[in-house]
Amino acid sequence: xxxxxxxxxxxxxxxxxxxxxxxxxxxxxxxxxxxxxxxxxxxxxxxxxxxxxxxxxxxxxxxxxxxxxxxxxxxxxxxxxxxxxxxxxxxxxxxxxxxxxxxxxxxxxxxxxxxxxxxxxxxxxxxxxxxxxxxxxxxxxxxxxxxxxxxxxxxxxxxxxxxxxxxxxxxxxxxxxxxxxxxxxxxxxxxxxxxxxxxxxxxxxxxxxxxxxxxxxxxxxxxxxxxxxxxxxxxxxxxxxxxxxxxxxxxxxxxxxxxxxxxxxxxxxxxxxxxxxxxxxxxxxxxxxxxxxxxxxxxxxxxxxxxxxxxxxxxxxx
Numbered sequence: 001x002x003x004x005x006x007x008x009x010x011x012x013x014x015x016x017x018x019x020x021x022x023x024x025x026x027x028x029x030x031x032x033x034x035x036x037x038x039x040x041x042x043x044x045x046x047x048x049x050x051x052x053x054x055x056x057x058x059x060x061x062x063x064x065x066x067x068x069x070x071x072x073x074x075x076x077x078x079x080x081x082x083x084x085x086x087x088x089x090x091x092x093x094x095x096x097x098x099x100x101x102x103x104x105x106x107x108x109x110x111x112x113x114x115x116x117x118x119x120x121x122x123x124x125x126x127x128x129x130x131x132x133x134x135x136x137x138x139x140x141x142x143x144x145x146x147x148x149x150x151x152x153x154x155x156x157x158x159x160x161x162x163x164x165x166x167x168x169x170x171x172x173x174x175x176x177x178x179x180x181x182x183x184x185x186x187x188x189x190x191x192x193x194x195x196x197x198x199x200x201x202x203x204x205x206x207x208x209x210x211x212x213x214x215x216x217x218x219x220x221x222x223x224x225x226x227x228x229x230x231x232x233x234x235x236x237x238x239x240x241x242x243x244x245x246x247x248x249x250x251x252x253x254x255x256x257x258x259x260x261x262x263x264x265x266x267x268x269x270x271x272x273x274x275x276x277x278x279x280x281x282x283x284x285x286x287x288x289x290x291x292x293x294x295x296x297x298x299x300x301x302x303x304x305x306x307x308x309x310x311x312x313x314x315x316x317x318x
Contacts, residue, residue, distance in 0.1 A: 003027040005070045005114075007055060007103065008077030009048070012182045015040035017074060017224040022047055024228070029068060031055065031077065040181050055099035058106075065106040070114040072231045075103055078154070081185050082123055082145040089146035096150035097157065104161045115168045115231040118158035122175040122216070122243065123148035127279045134285040137173070137239050144279065155239065162237045170234045172227070175243030175284045179220035179304050180311035188217070188308055191254055195261050196312040203263035207270040211251035216243040216283035219299035226295050233293040243284035244297050256302065260309050 004021055008014045009030025018041055021028050029049040032038060038045065053060035055077055078096045079085065085092040100118070107116060125135050126142035143149045155171055162169040182189045187209075194206045226242045234240060258265055290296055 001025060001027050002071040003069065004029065004072040004074065005064070005068070006030045006074045006076060007099075008032075008075075009050070010036050010038045010041050011076065011080075012040070012179075013177070013220060013224065014074075014076050015044075015181060016179070016220050017076070017227060018044055018048060020221075020224045020228060026072070029064075029070070031064070033077070055102055056095065058102050061102045061106045062109065065110040065112060070112060072228075073103075073107065073112075073114045073116045074227060074231075075100060075116065075118055078119070078150070079147070080183075082147040084185065085145050085147035085150070092146050093150045093153065096147075097153045100154050100157055104157065104165075104167065107167055108161065108165045113168065115170060115236070116158070117227055117231055118154060118169055118171045119227075120155040120171055120173040120239070121148065121151040122173055122241070122282060122284065123279075124152050124155060124173055125282065128282050130281075133281070134245060134283050135241060136285040137241055137288060159237070159239075168236045170230050170236060171239040172230055172289075173239065173241050174223055174226075175216040175218065175241070175282070177218045177220045177223040178308065180307050182220070182308070187250060188253060188257075188305070189312065191257050192305075192309040192312040193315075195257055195265060195309060196316055198265050199262050199313070200316060203265055205266045205268045206254075206258075207268055208254065209270065211254060211267075211269075212249070213279065214247040214249045214281040214283070216246060217248050217253070217301060217304070218242070218244045218297050219301075219304040222297040222299050226289070226293075229293040229295045230289070234289070235292060238288075238292075240289040240292070241284045241286050242289060242295075243286055244301075245284055245286060246301075247281055247283040248301065253301075253305065256305050257309060260306055 010032040126144045158169045178188045
Protein backbone atom coordinates (compact mmCIF):
# COMPACT_ATOMS: atom_id res chain seq x y z
CA UNK A 1 0.00 0.00 0.00
CA UNK A 2 1.33 3.42 -0.98
CA UNK A 3 1.79 6.04 1.71
CA UNK A 4 1.22 9.78 1.35
CA UNK A 5 1.86 12.90 3.39
CA UNK A 6 -0.44 15.90 2.98
CA UNK A 7 0.56 19.23 4.50
CA UNK A 8 -2.43 21.45 5.17
CA UNK A 9 -4.58 18.33 5.41
CA UNK A 10 -7.41 19.99 7.36
CA UNK A 11 -8.03 22.71 4.78
CA UNK A 12 -10.43 23.01 1.86
CA UNK A 13 -8.29 21.19 -0.70
CA UNK A 14 -6.56 18.92 1.84
CA UNK A 15 -9.83 17.41 3.01
CA UNK A 16 -10.95 16.58 -0.53
CA UNK A 17 -7.53 15.14 -1.38
CA UNK A 18 -7.64 12.98 1.77
CA UNK A 19 -11.00 11.53 0.72
CA UNK A 20 -9.65 10.77 -2.76
CA UNK A 21 -6.46 9.08 -1.52
CA UNK A 22 -8.33 6.93 1.01
CA UNK A 23 -10.74 5.83 -1.75
CA UNK A 24 -7.67 4.73 -3.75
CA UNK A 25 -6.35 2.64 -0.81
CA UNK A 26 -3.46 5.02 -0.18
CA UNK A 27 -2.41 5.38 3.45
CA UNK A 28 -2.66 9.02 4.50
CA UNK A 29 -0.57 10.97 6.99
CA UNK A 30 -1.25 14.65 7.39
CA UNK A 31 0.06 17.84 8.97
CA UNK A 32 -2.32 20.39 10.47
CA UNK A 33 -1.28 23.60 12.20
CA UNK A 34 -2.19 23.65 15.93
CA UNK A 35 -4.25 26.82 15.39
CA UNK A 36 -6.39 25.27 12.66
CA UNK A 37 -9.52 23.22 13.27
CA UNK A 38 -10.06 19.73 11.87
CA UNK A 39 -13.76 20.16 11.11
CA UNK A 40 -13.35 19.26 7.42
CA UNK A 41 -11.65 15.94 8.24
CA UNK A 42 -13.46 15.10 11.48
CA UNK A 43 -15.06 12.01 9.92
CA UNK A 44 -11.68 10.81 8.60
CA UNK A 45 -9.52 11.10 11.73
CA UNK A 46 -9.85 7.39 12.51
CA UNK A 47 -8.49 6.55 9.04
CA UNK A 48 -5.40 8.79 8.98
CA UNK A 49 -2.30 9.64 11.01
CA UNK A 50 -2.42 13.31 12.00
CA UNK A 51 0.55 15.43 13.09
CA UNK A 52 -0.13 18.73 14.84
CA UNK A 53 2.62 21.29 14.41
CA UNK A 54 4.11 24.23 12.53
CA UNK A 55 6.08 23.57 9.34
CA UNK A 56 8.32 26.49 10.27
CA UNK A 57 9.59 24.29 13.13
CA UNK A 58 12.50 22.36 11.56
CA UNK A 59 12.64 19.72 14.29
CA UNK A 60 8.92 18.95 13.88
CA UNK A 61 9.31 18.51 10.11
CA UNK A 62 12.53 16.49 10.36
CA UNK A 63 10.96 14.05 12.82
CA UNK A 64 8.07 13.25 10.46
CA UNK A 65 10.37 12.59 7.51
CA UNK A 66 12.86 10.51 9.50
CA UNK A 67 10.13 8.31 10.98
CA UNK A 68 8.29 7.61 7.71
CA UNK A 69 8.92 6.45 4.19
CA UNK A 70 6.45 8.26 1.92
CA UNK A 71 5.67 7.50 -1.71
CA UNK A 72 3.86 10.79 -2.27
CA UNK A 73 4.16 14.19 -0.56
CA UNK A 74 1.49 16.81 -1.33
CA UNK A 75 2.58 20.22 -0.06
CA UNK A 76 -0.67 22.17 0.22
CA UNK A 77 -0.05 24.19 3.39
CA UNK A 78 0.18 27.94 2.73
CA UNK A 79 -1.42 31.28 3.45
CA UNK A 80 -3.92 31.17 0.57
CA UNK A 81 -5.42 34.64 0.12
CA UNK A 82 -4.10 37.24 -2.36
CA UNK A 83 -6.09 40.16 -0.79
CA UNK A 84 -5.08 39.22 2.76
CA UNK A 85 -1.42 39.10 1.71
CA UNK A 86 -1.42 42.89 1.33
CA UNK A 87 -2.21 43.15 5.05
CA UNK A 88 0.72 40.91 6.02
CA UNK A 89 3.18 40.61 3.12
CA UNK A 90 6.09 39.63 5.36
CA UNK A 91 4.09 36.92 7.14
CA UNK A 92 2.74 35.54 3.86
CA UNK A 93 6.14 35.28 2.19
CA UNK A 94 7.91 33.94 5.28
CA UNK A 95 5.26 31.31 5.98
CA UNK A 96 4.87 30.09 2.41
CA UNK A 97 8.57 30.04 1.58
CA UNK A 98 10.21 28.88 4.82
CA UNK A 99 7.64 26.16 5.51
CA UNK A 100 8.44 24.67 2.12
CA UNK A 101 12.17 25.14 2.61
CA UNK A 102 12.04 23.14 5.86
CA UNK A 103 10.04 20.42 4.13
CA UNK A 104 12.41 20.12 1.15
CA UNK A 105 15.45 20.12 3.42
CA UNK A 106 13.94 17.36 5.54
CA UNK A 107 13.10 15.31 2.44
CA UNK A 108 16.65 15.76 1.17
CA UNK A 109 18.29 14.86 4.50
CA UNK A 110 16.14 11.75 4.91
CA UNK A 111 17.13 10.68 1.36
CA UNK A 112 13.47 10.17 0.53
CA UNK A 113 12.58 8.97 -2.96
CA UNK A 114 9.04 10.35 -2.62
CA UNK A 115 7.40 12.22 -5.45
CA UNK A 116 6.70 15.74 -4.22
CA UNK A 117 3.91 18.03 -5.40
CA UNK A 118 4.69 21.75 -5.11
CA UNK A 119 1.52 23.81 -5.51
CA UNK A 120 1.98 27.21 -7.09
CA UNK A 121 -0.86 29.37 -8.42
CA UNK A 122 -2.26 30.98 -11.54
CA UNK A 123 -1.64 34.24 -9.65
CA UNK A 124 2.00 33.86 -10.64
CA UNK A 125 0.98 35.07 -14.12
CA UNK A 126 -0.74 38.22 -12.80
CA UNK A 127 -2.89 40.41 -15.03
CA UNK A 128 -2.26 38.59 -18.29
CA UNK A 129 -2.26 40.49 -21.57
CA UNK A 130 -4.80 39.29 -24.16
CA UNK A 131 -2.02 38.14 -26.49
CA UNK A 132 -1.00 35.51 -23.92
CA UNK A 133 -4.49 33.96 -23.52
CA UNK A 134 -5.06 31.12 -22.90
CA UNK A 135 -2.21 30.96 -20.40
CA UNK A 136 0.33 28.20 -20.96
CA UNK A 137 3.41 27.39 -18.88
CA UNK A 138 5.61 29.73 -20.96
CA UNK A 139 3.49 32.82 -20.29
CA UNK A 140 5.63 35.48 -18.52
CA UNK A 141 5.26 35.62 -14.74
CA UNK A 142 4.03 38.99 -13.46
CA UNK A 143 2.93 38.85 -9.79
CA UNK A 144 0.58 41.58 -8.60
CA UNK A 145 0.29 40.53 -4.92
CA UNK A 146 2.66 39.44 -2.14
CA UNK A 147 0.84 36.10 -2.25
CA UNK A 148 1.76 35.69 -5.92
CA UNK A 149 5.40 36.51 -5.11
CA UNK A 150 5.37 33.81 -2.42
CA UNK A 151 3.96 31.31 -4.90
CA UNK A 152 6.66 32.09 -7.48
CA UNK A 153 9.23 31.60 -4.72
CA UNK A 154 7.69 28.22 -3.81
CA UNK A 155 7.55 27.23 -7.48
CA UNK A 156 11.20 28.01 -8.17
CA UNK A 157 12.44 26.70 -4.83
CA UNK A 158 10.90 23.38 -5.86
CA UNK A 159 12.68 23.59 -9.20
CA UNK A 160 15.98 24.37 -7.48
CA UNK A 161 15.71 21.29 -5.26
CA UNK A 162 15.00 19.17 -8.34
CA UNK A 163 17.99 20.57 -10.20
CA UNK A 164 20.47 20.67 -7.31
CA UNK A 165 19.33 17.93 -4.90
CA UNK A 166 17.61 15.70 -7.49
CA UNK A 167 14.41 15.54 -5.47
CA UNK A 168 11.42 14.13 -7.36
CA UNK A 169 9.60 17.45 -7.55
CA UNK A 170 6.61 18.11 -9.80
CA UNK A 171 5.20 21.63 -9.83
CA UNK A 172 1.65 22.70 -10.64
CA UNK A 173 0.04 26.09 -11.15
CA UNK A 174 -3.66 25.57 -10.46
CA UNK A 175 -6.19 28.15 -11.58
CA UNK A 176 -9.17 28.97 -9.35
CA UNK A 177 -10.72 25.88 -7.79
CA UNK A 178 -14.05 26.05 -6.01
CA UNK A 179 -16.55 23.82 -4.25
CA UNK A 180 -17.90 22.78 -0.86
CA UNK A 181 -15.79 23.70 2.22
CA UNK A 182 -13.96 26.64 0.66
CA UNK A 183 -13.43 29.65 2.93
CA UNK A 184 -15.90 32.51 2.52
CA UNK A 185 -12.86 34.77 2.01
CA UNK A 186 -13.16 33.66 -1.62
CA UNK A 187 -15.72 34.99 -4.07
CA UNK A 188 -17.93 31.96 -4.83
CA UNK A 189 -18.43 30.72 -1.25
CA UNK A 190 -18.81 34.35 -0.14
CA UNK A 191 -21.78 34.70 -2.51
CA UNK A 192 -23.16 31.27 -1.57
CA UNK A 193 -22.91 32.04 2.14
CA UNK A 194 -24.72 35.36 1.78
CA UNK A 195 -27.49 33.71 -0.25
CA UNK A 196 -27.93 30.95 2.33
CA UNK A 197 -28.16 33.52 5.13
CA UNK A 198 -30.66 35.65 3.20
CA UNK A 199 -32.83 32.59 2.60
CA UNK A 200 -33.19 32.27 6.37
CA UNK A 201 -34.26 35.89 6.74
CA UNK A 202 -36.60 36.02 3.75
CA UNK A 203 -34.43 37.92 1.27
CA UNK A 204 -32.56 41.21 1.06
CA UNK A 205 -29.33 42.49 -0.47
CA UNK A 206 -26.18 40.64 -1.44
CA UNK A 207 -23.02 42.77 -1.37
CA UNK A 208 -20.50 42.33 -4.17
CA UNK A 209 -17.24 43.73 -5.49
CA UNK A 210 -16.28 43.90 -9.16
CA UNK A 211 -18.51 41.55 -11.17
CA UNK A 212 -16.90 42.26 -14.54
CA UNK A 213 -13.76 40.18 -14.06
CA UNK A 214 -13.53 36.63 -15.40
CA UNK A 215 -11.83 33.55 -13.99
CA UNK A 216 -11.05 29.94 -14.87
CA UNK A 217 -12.98 27.85 -12.30
CA UNK A 218 -12.51 24.11 -11.71
CA UNK A 219 -14.28 21.91 -9.18
CA UNK A 220 -11.95 21.07 -6.28
CA UNK A 221 -12.87 17.39 -6.66
CA UNK A 222 -11.49 17.46 -10.21
CA UNK A 223 -8.45 19.41 -9.04
CA UNK A 224 -7.40 16.87 -6.40
CA UNK A 225 -7.61 14.13 -9.03
CA UNK A 226 -5.16 16.23 -11.04
CA UNK A 227 -2.85 16.45 -8.02
CA UNK A 228 -2.75 12.69 -7.66
CA UNK A 229 -2.24 12.16 -11.40
CA UNK A 230 0.58 14.71 -11.34
CA UNK A 231 2.54 12.42 -9.01
CA UNK A 232 1.42 9.19 -10.66
CA UNK A 233 2.02 10.18 -14.28
CA UNK A 234 3.59 13.65 -14.39
CA UNK A 235 7.24 14.14 -15.36
CA UNK A 236 9.65 14.95 -12.56
CA UNK A 237 11.03 18.48 -12.84
CA UNK A 238 8.15 19.74 -14.99
CA UNK A 239 5.60 22.45 -14.26
CA UNK A 240 1.94 22.13 -15.28
CA UNK A 241 -1.00 24.50 -15.52
CA UNK A 242 -4.24 23.04 -14.15
CA UNK A 243 -7.67 24.45 -14.94
CA UNK A 244 -10.80 24.18 -17.03
CA UNK A 245 -9.65 26.32 -20.02
CA UNK A 246 -12.97 28.20 -19.73
CA UNK A 247 -13.42 31.83 -18.69
CA UNK A 248 -16.40 32.50 -16.42
CA UNK A 249 -17.54 36.06 -15.74
CA UNK A 250 -18.12 36.67 -12.02
CA UNK A 251 -21.47 38.30 -12.84
CA UNK A 252 -22.59 35.08 -14.55
CA UNK A 253 -21.43 32.97 -11.61
CA UNK A 254 -23.50 35.13 -9.25
CA UNK A 255 -26.51 34.96 -11.60
CA UNK A 256 -26.36 31.16 -11.57
CA UNK A 257 -26.04 31.04 -7.76
CA UNK A 258 -29.02 33.39 -7.43
CA UNK A 259 -31.04 31.07 -9.69
CA UNK A 260 -30.70 28.44 -6.94
CA UNK A 261 -32.00 30.84 -4.29
CA UNK A 262 -35.36 30.28 -2.63
CA UNK A 263 -35.96 34.02 -2.00
CA UNK A 264 -35.69 37.29 -3.92
CA UNK A 265 -32.26 38.89 -3.55
CA UNK A 266 -31.06 42.31 -4.73
CA UNK A 267 -27.43 42.77 -5.83
CA UNK A 268 -25.55 45.77 -4.44
CA UNK A 269 -21.96 46.78 -5.26
CA UNK A 270 -19.96 47.57 -2.12
CA UNK A 271 -17.04 49.97 -2.63
CA UNK A 272 -15.06 48.37 0.20
CA UNK A 273 -15.07 45.07 -1.73
CA UNK A 274 -13.49 46.60 -4.85
CA UNK A 275 -9.77 45.87 -5.28
CA UNK A 276 -7.04 48.13 -6.64
CA UNK A 277 -5.22 45.17 -8.18
CA UNK A 278 -7.97 43.11 -9.83
CA UNK A 279 -7.04 40.71 -12.63
CA UNK A 280 -9.39 41.26 -15.57
CA UNK A 281 -9.59 37.95 -17.41
CA UNK A 282 -7.52 34.80 -17.14
CA UNK A 283 -7.96 31.20 -18.24
CA UNK A 284 -5.56 28.38 -18.79
CA UNK A 285 -4.22 26.04 -21.41
CA UNK A 286 -3.76 22.66 -19.70
CA UNK A 287 -2.75 20.84 -22.90
CA UNK A 288 0.66 19.86 -21.49
CA UNK A 289 -0.84 18.21 -18.42
CA UNK A 290 -3.57 16.44 -20.39
CA UNK A 291 -0.95 15.06 -22.79
CA UNK A 292 1.17 13.62 -19.97
CA UNK A 293 -1.60 12.34 -17.67
CA UNK A 294 -4.89 12.16 -19.62
CA UNK A 295 -6.61 14.43 -17.05
CA UNK A 296 -9.42 16.81 -17.83
CA UNK A 297 -12.20 18.24 -15.63
CA UNK A 298 -15.48 16.31 -15.63
CA UNK A 299 -17.70 18.12 -13.11
CA UNK A 300 -19.95 20.78 -14.65
CA UNK A 301 -19.91 24.31 -13.19
CA UNK A 302 -23.64 24.17 -12.36
CA UNK A 303 -23.09 21.15 -10.11
CA UNK A 304 -20.13 22.80 -8.40
CA UNK A 305 -22.12 25.95 -7.66
CA UNK A 306 -25.17 24.02 -6.45
CA UNK A 307 -23.05 21.83 -4.17
CA UNK A 308 -21.36 24.94 -2.78
CA UNK A 309 -24.61 26.66 -1.88
CA UNK A 310 -25.97 23.43 -0.39
CA UNK A 311 -22.86 23.20 1.79
CA UNK A 312 -23.44 26.77 3.04
CA UNK A 313 -27.11 25.96 3.78
CA UNK A 314 -26.11 22.89 5.77
CA UNK A 315 -23.54 24.90 7.71
CA UNK A 316 -26.33 27.18 8.91
CA UNK A 317 -28.53 24.22 9.86
CA UNK A 318 -25.73 22.67 11.91
